[in-house]
Amino acid sequence: MKATRHAGGRRRRTSTSTRGLWTTAIAALAATGVVLCLVMALRPDGGGDPGRTVAAPAADAPSSTARRTPTGSPSPSPSPSSAPPTATPGASPSKSPAASPGARSSASKPARAVAAEVPSAGRIRPGVAYRGLATHYDAADGDGACLFGPSDGLMIAAMNHTDYETSKACGAYIRVRAASGAAVTVKITNECPLPCAPGQIDLSKQAFAKLGALSAGELSVTWSLLSPSTSDTVAVRYKTGSTQYWCGIQVVGHRNPVARLEVRADGAWRSLSRTEFNYFLSEQGAGCGGALRITDIYGERLQLDGIPVRADVLQPTGVQFRQH
Structure with missing residues (x-):
């Protein structure tokens, strides 16, 4: 009987010890869970998705949000040196998703015909x-x-x-x-x-x-x-001593400065050189008495047909360059 009590007593002590261990483990797990819940509750983002990182805004960050392109990326800020956008009449807006609302048009306003052309x-x-x-x-x-x-x-x-x-x-x-x-x-x-x-x-x-x-x-x-208003028209004068073999040609009464004078010779236009005394010279006589083409600094051309060689005589043409 003593042996049985002893054996039974050992089993009871063993059983009691096991239950104590399970109880302690469960209590520890429960306590751990409570602590985790408290930690999650005290997080700055209120315990949202554990995989999400929320960055705190910078103290000097602007409150406005960036404009977005159709692709969802922020629109680039226009460069200070960029030309303002130009609209093409009748053109439809681009529907490409890669097009940015802040992009500038590549089309430019046509320049006036000035020195670039003359x-x-x-x-x-x-x-x-x-x-x-x-x-x-x-x-x-x-x-x-x-x-x-x-x-x-x-x-x-x-x-x-x-x-x-x-x-x-x-x-x-x-x-x-x-x-x-x-x-x-x-x-x-x-x-x-x-x-x-x-x-x-x-x-x-x-x-x-x-x-x-x-x-x-x-x-x-x-x-x-x-480029003034004027009632005058262009006139042409051949220099004293001009003939069909040598001539100097002058343009008079032009509204705009003359950039070039050409003569028609051998089926082609030839530009004549200009002198300091304001005559264009054809030293070999090419084009003397024939068709002339006069160009102003804006690129406009006046073509005159059959101006005869009359030395030192002002010959009116009845035409004039446009006002600018």
Whole structure:
């Protein structure tokens, strides 16, 4: 009996010990679960998806959201140097998913026909303001290096040697403005030789007096090219001594500066060289008395057929360049 009690007692102690161990393990697991629940509850994101990471916003981040393209990526910010978008009449918006609302149109506004199309336009270009000194000279009857002859009026000027540029400035109309705000429009009929500086305009006394007192001697001015309203038409003059074997051709009364003069010879157009005295020379006689083609600095051409060789005679054509 003692042995049985002893054996039974051992079994009871063993059973009690096992139940105690299970009870302790369950309690530990329960406690662990409670702790995990508390940890999850105290997380900043409120215990959302355990695999998601939520970044805290930067203190200086803007509150607005980025615009999105159709692909879902943020639109690029337009570059400060980009041209504004241009709309093509009748064009439909692109439906490509890769197109960004912030993208700029590659189409550009067509440029005016200026020096890019007529490289011989010279130094004086449309839309450019030039700075220099205005001086004055005695213009007499208005004739000068351009050899236009006496002028109908004396609102004329001599262009400095650099900007005169082998007579490319001859016949140009420019608007001259002084610091006081006074302004005058003059026609270039002469050359102001060195040491006249680039930008300098030597005005007739009559034109200078529109800007300030002659006693000032010189004034700081700005000036720019004009394409004026005029009732005149272009005329052509052959130089004294011209024949069918040699000729010099001059263009007179043009609204815009002349960039090129061509003659028709042997079935092709030939450009003639220009002299400092404002004649285009055909030294071998090519095209003398035949068809002419005159181009202004804007690229417009006037074609004249059958201008006969009449030395030192002004021959009207009845045509004129467009105003710009």
